Amino acid sequence: MENYKKLIGSITIITFSYAASRVLGFFREILLANWAGVSEATDTLDLAFIIPDFLFYLSAGGYLAITLIPIMSEKKKSELNNYFLSILYGMSLIFVIFSLITYSFRFQFAELLGVTSLDFFVEVFTPIIFSQVFFFVGAILMSYQYFHDNFKYTAIAPVVYNSTIIFFGWINSSTPEGTIKGFAIGTLIGSVLGHFLIQIYGAKRSGLSFYLISPKFIHIKNYITISLPLILGQSIAVIDEQLFRIFGSFLAAGSIATFRYARRIALLPVGIVAQAVGVASYPLLSRLFQKNEIEELVQLIKKQMSYLFLIGGALMVFAIINAEYLIGIIYERGAFTNEDTVRVSSVFTIISLAIIPWSINQVLTRSYYVQQRFWFPVVIGSFITLLSSLVLFNTAKDAEAYAWIIIISLYIYCATLLSYLKFNSELVLNKKLVFEFIKISLTISFVYLMCEIIITLTGIVNLIVSLVLTIVIIFVSLSLLNFEYINIAKRR
Numbered sequence: 267m268e269n270y271k272k273l274i275g276s277i278t279i280i281t282f283s284y285a286a287s288r289v290l291g292f293f294r295e296i297l298l299a300n301w302a303g304v305s306e307a308t309d310t311l312d313l314a315f316i317i318p319d320f321l322f323y324l325s326a327g328g329y330l331a332i333t334l335i336p337i338m339s340e341k342k343k344s345e346l347n348n349y350f351l352s353i354l355y356g357m358s359l360i361f362v363i364f365s366l367i368t369y370s371f372r373f374q375f376a377e378l379l380g381v382t383s384l385d386f387f388v389e390v391f392t393p394i395i396f397s398q399v400f401f402f403v404g405a406i407l408m409s410y411q412y413f414h415d416n417f418k419y420t421a422i423a424p425v426v427y428n429s430t431i432i433f434f435g436w437i438n439s440s441t442p443e444g445t446i447k448g449f450a451i452g453t454l455i456g457s458v459l460g461h462f463l464i465q466i467y468g469a470k471r472s473g474l475s476f477y478l479i480s481p482k483f484i485h486i487k488n489y490i491t492i493s494l495p496l497i498l499g500q501s502i503a504v505i506d507e508q509l510f511r512i513f514g515s516f517l518a519a520g521s522i523a524t525f526r527y528a529r530r531i532a533l534l535p536v537g538i539v540a541q542a543v544g545v546a547s548y549p550l551l552s553r554l555f556q557k558n559e560i561e562e563l564v565q566l567i568k569k570q571m572s573y574l575f576l577i578g579g580a581l582m583v584f585a586i587i588n589a590e591y592l593i594g595i596i597y598e599r600g601a602f603t604n605e606d607t608v609r610v611s612s613v614f615t616i617i618s619l620a621i622i623p624w625s626i627n628q629v630l631t632r633s634y635y636v637q638q639r640f641w642f643p644v645v646i647g648s649f650i651t652l653l654s655s656l657v658l659f660n661t662a663k664d665a666e667a668y669a670w671i672i673i674i675s676l677y678i679y680c681a682t683l684l685s686y687l688k689f690n691s692e693l694v695l696n697k698k699l700v701f702e703f704i705k706i707s708l709t710i711s712f713v714y715l716m717c718e719i720i721i722t723l724t725g726i727v728n729l730i731v732s733l734v735l736t737i738v739i740i741f742v743s744l745s746l747l748n749f750e751y752i753n754i755a756k757r758r
Contacts, residue, residue, distance in 0.1 A: 276417050276546035283421030284538045290428035292596065295530055297435060298449070300600030302442035306382055308523040311446045313379045314390040317368060318398050333493045334409040335549055336636055339556045347475055353489055354406050356481030361402045369395050390446055393454035400454075404461030407469040412549050419468025426460030427453075492638065524606070525668075527597060528614035535581040536624045540574050544628030548636070555636045560689045563636075565751075567694060570629045571684075572702050572751040578625035579710035580736050585618040587717045587732045591725055616669040623680035630683040633694070643683060650679050702750050709743040 302308045334353065341349055372388050372395075381387040408420045431452035438448030470476065547570060554563040585592065590611040598607045631643050654675040687694045716739060717732050744752060 279417045280542035280546050284542050287424035288537050294432050299597045299602040301439045301445040307442040307446045318394045336552045338413050339552045352481045352485040356486040358403050365399050390450045393450045397454040397457040400457040400462040404465040407465035410469050411472045414472040416472045423460040427456035430456030524609050527610045528617050532617040540625035540628040548632045551636045567633050569751045574625040575706045578622045582618050582621040583714045588729050589615045619673050620676050623676040646682050650675050698750050705747045713739045
């Protein structure tokens with residue numbers, strides 16, 4: 267029970283942090299829409315983030331640094347500090363060099379992406395690419411704090427980061443181009459403050475002693491070998507936006523921005539709830555696996571997936587029912603017109619269907635990582651990404667068609683990971699879990715049906731009624747359907 271109490275506490279801390287960060291992130295998006303609208307300038311910002319985002323998701327975004335937690339679980343306490351510093355110094359040096367090499371190809375990237383203003387792209391790209399060094403170092407330092415169940419300082423990072431971007435965007439908001447440059451500078455300074463300096467202090471508070479040592483080649487080699495599948499491949503859940511940026515660069519001006527505005531809102535519940543659950547539970551999952559407490563580990567995974575399925579489904583319905591009103595109230599001001607609202611809400615309705623697989627994948631991927639089965643999610647994700655890309659470039663003619671392809675791919679990816687997830691040769695997916703998912707699906711479907719039948723109004727009234735109706739139906743369903751894993755009052 268103590269494990270669960272600590273987990274709930276950690277999830278609470280991270281949830282509030284992510285909520286604050288997402289609120290600031292949405293405020294940032296609102297300001298961006300107000301100051302720059304759907305324009306070539308905002309497209310340039312997105313294009314400038316393609317390569318840096320790829321590097322971040324590959325490394326600092328958790329896909330490289332996350333491998334440290336199960337590795338550290340295997341280390342003796344006496345050797346952990348030296349091992350960690352060896353990894354931190356060695357990998358940081360590698361990433362600095364890699365960022366410099368990437369920067370040297372900035373003009374080639376600009377030409378490849380077909381940007382209209384080469385100089386403007388380079389101005390935006392330069393601070394963004396070097397910010398990734400601090401993201402990476404910070405992510406490594408965060409993994410040390412996660413390992414010691416210290417989430418306080420990691421929780422501050424995104425708040426500081428978003429606040430800094432907003433500040434520099436604001437002081438340069440006289441023109442769309444100035445806004446974009448301000449956002450780029452804010453990205454660099456925010457990464458230094460929130461993801462680097464604060465994380466150094468947080469790691470010290472978690473017990474890390476800093477001193478100069480020479481990175482051991484054997485440590486770096488073994489670490490890279492273990493992390494290799496995450497370096498070589500990207501999951502479909504991460505690469506979809508990058509693909510659209512490339513694909514969208516061949517469409518009409520503003521297409522990339524339209525998709526980004528829609529996707530950011532759809533990912534809000536994933537970032538606040540699902541990611542918090544995944545991050546907070548990962549150290550506990552690793553410890554349970556190392557102690558061979560497999561039964562408790564599997565029960566925890568099933569409970570997390572069930573909760574995320576239900577919560578994600580409810581939020582999905584709420585988003586679809588109120589799509590146009592949500593987009594309008596968040597973005598429609600300044601340079602962002604009613605026509606833009608209609609365009610973005612159309613894409614948003616489709617993307618909202620991905621809330622469920624995006625959420626569940628936060629638990630599924632980590633369930634493979636604790637076993638150091640890094641290859642399987644990456645191979646499956648890469649294969650699905652390849653197929654979806656071929657379909658995309660041959661059939662998709664607009665953002666809506668692209669969104670549908672991504673949605674289908676995400677569900678296939680999620681279903682595949684769940685179908686093959688096992689511990690000690692025993693599959694996690696059994697009859698009880700299948701029945702649980704069926705009951706959740708019926709509940710979500712009933713919520714949507716009732717909202718469609720009962721709600722005839724629009725605007726804020728529609729928003730409030732749909733929210734109340736969703737909550738009431740879910741609580742009634744939880745009382746009547748006897749869910750197996752969604753019950754916080756008991757443990758099975």
